[in-house]
Amino acid sequence: MSEEIQKENNEVIEEKETKAEAKTFEKKKKISIEELxxxxxxxxxNNGKFPEFNVGDTIKVNVKIIEGDKQRIQAYEGTVIAIKHGxxxxxxxxxxxxxGVAMERVFPYHSPVIDSIELVRKGKARRAKLYYLRDRYGKSAVLTEKI
Structure with a gap:
């Protein structure tokens, strides 16, 4: 009986050690990913290359389009409705x-496809995400300009 209890205790101790090792490994892994x-x-x-813009601003994004062996730049102008991650x-x-057709496009900020970003107009927004603009058309979808 006592041998069985001792074996169970040893197994529990080993489990705790492996869990602790796993936690430290996860912490080390997280730190190394942040460093990378x-x-x-x-x-x-790209931080100095692009202007500072926020949600609600109207921007013009110049995107590199590669078609076969040709390369051209296409402008995409619109309102920033969301900024995610960091x-x-x-x-x-x-x-x-x-x-009359609404289009949304998600751009990675640090993408090599983005040639340049121009700030056309500063908009006044009191929300972090402007998804409510999806339901609006015409003048009701226009944000007031920030002075």
């Missing part, structure tokens, strides 16, 4: 209405 992300951002260095995974969503 910082290095990646330092290499790309670091190298930062994305922003731009909404525009063209010929």
């Amino acid at each position: 992300e910082k290095e990646l951002l330092a290499k790309q260095n 670091g190298p995974r930062k994305t922003f969503t731009v909404r525009r209405i063209s010929y």
